[in-house]
Amino acid sequence: MIAKRPRRKDIVVSHRFDVATLRELAGDKVFARGNEYKEDGRFEIVSIDRLRVLARVVGSEIYRSELRGTGKKFSGSCSCPAFSDWGFCKHLVATALAANELGPDAAERAANHVSKIRDRLRSKGIEPLIDMIMNLAESDRDLFQRLELASAIETANDDTLFAQLKKAITEATRTRGYVEYGEARAWAEKINGLLQQIAGLIAGGRAQLVLRLLDYFFARMDQALQNMDDSDGDGGEAYAKACEIHLAACSKAKLDPVALARELFRRETESEWDFFGGASETYAGVLGDAGLTEYRRLASAEWRRIRPARPGGRQFNDEQSSARYRLGAILESFAERDGDVDAKIAVRMKDLSTAYDYLGIAKLCLDNKRAAEATKWAEEGLWQFEDRPDERLVFFAADLYRRSGRQTEAAGLLWRTFERLPSIELYRALKKSAGPQRAAVDTARDRAISLLRDKVGQPDAKTRWSTPKELLLRVLMAEKLFAEAWQVVRSHGCSGTQLLALAEATERSHPDEALSAYGQEVERLANLGGQGNYETAKKLIEQMKSIRERRGQHADHDIFLVGFLSRHKAKRNLMKILCADAIDRARQRAG
DSSP states (O other), rough: OOOOOOOOOTTTSOOBBBBHHHHHOOOOOHHHHEEEEEEEEEEEEEOOOEEEEEEEESSSEEEEEEEEEETTTEEEEEHHHHHHHHHHHHHHHHHHHHHHHHOOOHHHHHHHHHHHHHHHHHHHHHHHHHHHHHHHHHHOOOHHHHHHHHHHHOOHHHHHHHHHHHHHHHHOOOOOOOBHHHHHHHHHHHHHHHHHHHHHHHTOHHHHHHHHHHHHHHHHHHHHHHOOOOOOOOOHHHHHHHHHHHHHHHHHHHOOOOHHHHHHHHHHHSSSOOTTTTTTHHHHHHHHHHHHHHHHHHHHHTTTTOOOOOOOSSSSTTTTTTHHHHHHHHHHHHHHHOOOOHHHHHHHHHBBHHHHHHHHHHHHHTTTTOOHHHHHHHHHHHHTTSSSHHHHHHHHHHHHHHTTHHHHHHHHHHHHHHSSSSHHHHHHHHHHTOOHHHHHHHHHHHHHHHHHHHHOOOOOOOOOOOHHHHHHHHHHHTTTTTHHHHHHHHHOOOOOHHHHHHHHHHHTHHHHHHHHHHHHHHHHHHHOEEEHHHHHHHHHHHHHHHHHHHTOHHEEEEEHHHHHHHTTTOHHHHHHHHHHHHHHHHHHHHH
């Protein structure tokens, strides 16, 4: 009897990935494409073990796909562009499905694939391996550069190594015109590999050299980030990684804390980017008392040159807006460290150009149990911006009034603001402020609706986010005053979105109006064309059918449908979407 070879226990060969979870992660379309890739054999399992599957999948290029985990708990990564854009891709689906179908022998062969390569390389000895690597490096520029730099790090003096690494930084950060979105990740990965080599110099006692290199790196990156689409933040992450290395190098190098404070202050206040924002806090341990004192002195000196911004006195971006923001943040951080609330208020008083600036100081006072001052600042902001109130400040002040028992003043503030610049949020606040009695709430409702009706007739009237007519309709619909809402529509019209929302809400109470609104929209969608519009039109037609069936108006719907089809019969895609059997029956019933 021949003994069976025991199967390796760390290999899962039968449905290691839950298919339902796989489909949910990928979506039906991507799952189907991945299954096609698997069926076509467009994959190669490179390595498999208990928690990991590595494969090469052939798409428009050969991609590296990796899955980790088992059952319903697994994740993946792929080198294809689709993975970086959308997530779980067809290549990962193909890998998972292929792994699920591996038999015991195939699974063991895949598991042994990498180990066999390792064993073979180990057996060749040092010199043949060196020859093999050098042959590869001669045809792979990146590999050659990495080997060259690794050798220089071991043997070269600081000046020689600086020259070589500076050259490598220049090459790695070169944008060659513009780095498109799809190229950004690969561009940043090269930089990350180089930064890893630079970071390794710190442990070798070369922190000063690292700081010299990073000075050059930051200058290059400041330019490079202006010439790329970094929507996913890959370039920014590389910059942030360099900042972490910079902090580590500063911690190891014996630096003059005053000189370091000056350098960091310059970076924080002059750079177009914010990677050194909050440097006085991040580097506090390195700066020490002497460095922090210098940092504060520099910020205070520049702060005295900043002009105060008052209501109506500053545009959205004046020439000092960036400096005002950055210097203010620095000085606030020092005040926070000292626990000095008055110092924080003094900093914020430099910019009182918006109602929100007053709100910020009022909140700061309230957070520090200074309610009287909070009220003073809130009231000052309300007075300064009476013609263009900020709802956030209004609600804050009204809440302060209520807390102190000033209910009448709170309600008065809300009503004055609603009369000047109404909004749905203010309407809700007014109803809430009316109290628990239903009669009082109804009175507030009726008063608000009356004010909005008056504004609809005023050509220059404004609301916060919409027209008076749109706001009036929102209020009437929220209160289920549908008859009044339809009267507004008949008298003044409304947007298509609001019309459909009103129609849907009143299919049972106002079916004629709903049918008319749906009919208008169906015609509009059919005339616009496009698959999505046709699908929406079909759904609306089905809603119209339901309304008429409830009213026993089957023939009316058939007549409508036949007329609609006659008007749009040339639109073949629309005809395909509408059910052919239903069309035939409708035509027959309509005669």
